[in-house]
Amino acid sequence: MTLRITLSAALAAATFLAVPATAAPKTDLTVGMAAQDVGQLDPHRAVSTIDRTVVAWMYNGLVRFKPGTMDPTQIEPDLAEKWESSADKLDWTFHLRHGVKFHGDFGELTADDVAFSLKRASDAKTSAFSADFAAFKSIEATDPYTVHIILARQVPSLLGLLTNYSGGYIVSRKAVEKYGADFTRNPVGTGPFAFVSDTPNQSLELTAFNGYFRGEPQLAHVSYRYIPSDSSRDLAFQNGEIDLVYGKQDQAWINRIRALPNTVVDVFEPGELANLNLNITAKPLDDIRVRQAIAYAVNRPELVKWQGADTARPGQSVIPAGYLGFSKDVGLANTDIAKAKALLKEAGYPDGVTIKVIHTQLPQMLGSMQVVQAQLRKAGINLDLQVVDHATFHQQIRKDLSPIVYYAAARFPVADIYLTQFFHSASIVGKPTAVTNFSHCDVADKDIDAAKTEPDAEKQVALWVEAQKKIVATACAVPLAEALQIWAHRTDLDYGYELKASLSLGPLLTEATHFK
Known part of the structure; x- marks a missing residue:
């Protein structure tokens, strides 16, 4: 009897060893981001794509x-x-x-x-x-x-x-009061992922918050790696070192990454409208003819062609298309280099003008601005780009240090918020109530304010349209193009939902996000 039991056990063990064990599901996600570091992990100060994307994984709202x-x-x-x-x-x-x-x-x-x-x-x-x-x-x-x-x-x-x-x-x-100014590097929220550490030039590390009220996340760990070099980031993704990668708003990039095996390219809303914000109080832009010359020199179709049909569409107003209150009938100038040159000459610049501009090194924004730079050069407008890292760019433009600010943004899709933040005088940078009014524009204040309290929906929309027309006529800003969000991920990564849009500008990681 003892021998029989021993032999049976040996046979059972041999059978067990012969059957390969099923590999445990992967639970560690590695993300590649075009950055050297985050700027703000305080959600009330997080304004860049780099910051917004990761903040959304750590915090919740009332709704x-x-x-x-x-x-x-x-x-x-x-x-x-x-x-x-x-x-x-x-x-x-x-x-x-x-x-x-x-x-x-x-x-x-x-x-x-x-x-x-x-x-x-x-x-x-x-x-x-x-x-x-x-x-x-x-x-x-x-x-x-x-x-x-x-x-x-x-x-x-x-x-x-x-x-x-x-x-x-x-x-x-309690966390804000405990950490004070250091809260931005010690974020505490209620979201599915909790902060572990941030190492500049390396990565931000998050861990699953097992006490999350919607349920324990299926991902155990998220590494948000800083890889500012496009080629290095793409190579890391191609080699399988990262699972989710921040993409370039560029057609060639999309086509190349789509051709990789086991890869999905995500193209999703919102379209971030890029405007050239022109400081109407700073020379030479305090002369409306110079601002109008810039408006006539910009070639939106050419910029969209450079960015790619899958990722870009022409700007049609100073707020993004599709927002409640948007209108494409606002009087935008079509490209006319001869008209631009004539306006410059009339303004006292027959040999052209040079304007120093602070700009970010963030790849897709820098590439787009270089296209605009080449367009304006044809009219005699030379943009002397002072390229800085993205965090420094945000700091300096908020100190009113650049007379022209290329700013791409998406907001809650109602005209009021975009108009208020970018074109109301209360939002002018440098003021205690500053937001992102880099142009010092104030021509539409009455319309923006009236629309806030207008009970009639049609009249409210009419006020928003009138505000857009005044801003365009004054050339406070020149719309360029709207760029959709571009990311790519491995086919074994499942977000847990269908990604059509994300106001955090990156894929939202939830408790349901997992590897298949």
Whole structure:
């Protein structure tokens, strides 16, 4: 009997060893980003693509866009499980989920954290998005799970301001007070992934937050690698060293990467509209004829052709196409080099003019600006590009150090936010209420302000259209092109949703993201 049992066990063991074990699913994601480091991990200051993408993996809002979308009609509960508002939309009450935890040892999310976060987002000293919250009259935690918001006036989309985007992110009050100015390098949120470390010129490391209220993430670890060189980043992806890669908004790149085995190229909304913002108070741009000459020298179809049909479309106004309030009938100038030269001569520059411009080394933005530089040169306008790293670029343009600012951006898809941030006088850089008005434009203030409180939808849209016409006529900014978001990933990576759009400008990593 003993011998029989021993032989049976040996045969069973041999059979087990002969059958190869199924490999455990991969759980570590490596991302390749065109950067040397992040600029801000404080979500209320995160403005660049580099920062926005990773911040979205760590934080939540009271509400959220359904993953993979940017459709305001699909906004759904997030940290708040329900809400109600008064008939006039000025009085709102949000009821929080119970048991939501912050990363680390910062405890449970309460209404006090929400009130603190939204007040912080509305303060220009602590937020890049304070102008969005100008209509907030009061924000109060009425009990540990209830937040009461009163508006001084109606806003086009209150829920849009409270999504998992820009100023809508909720931070831990205890963490902000503990870390102070160092909070930007010690981020604490409630999202599916928690901060571990940041090593400049190397990577940002995140770990799965097992206490995430939507469920434990299927990815265990995310390494956000900084690879500023296009060729190095592409080679790392081709060699299988990274699973998800930031792409170039360039047709040749898309075609080349699509040809790689086991690869998917993601092309998704929003289209980031690139404008040349012209400081109307700085010489020689204080002369409208010089600004108009720039407008006539720009060749949008040529720029789109250079970027590629899959990734770009011509700018049609000073706000992106598809936004509520957008109009393509705003009087944009068509390319006319002879007219541009004549305007320069009339302005006192018969031999042309040179303008120093600070610009980012971020590859796709630099390439596009170099195309614009070549276009303007044909009219005698020489842009002397001072190229700096992306974080420095953002710092310097906000100090009003560049008379021309090439800025590509997407915002919540309602005209009000874009017009307010880029073209209202309250948002002029250098002011306490500054946002991104690099042109010092103020010609459309009355229309922008009136639209904020206009109850009639048709009249509201008409005011937004009139604002666009005035901004174009004054040549505060020259629209260039809208570039869609381009990333690529391995076929074994499943986002857990269909990626059609992402306002964080990168694929959203959720608890459902996994390797197949």
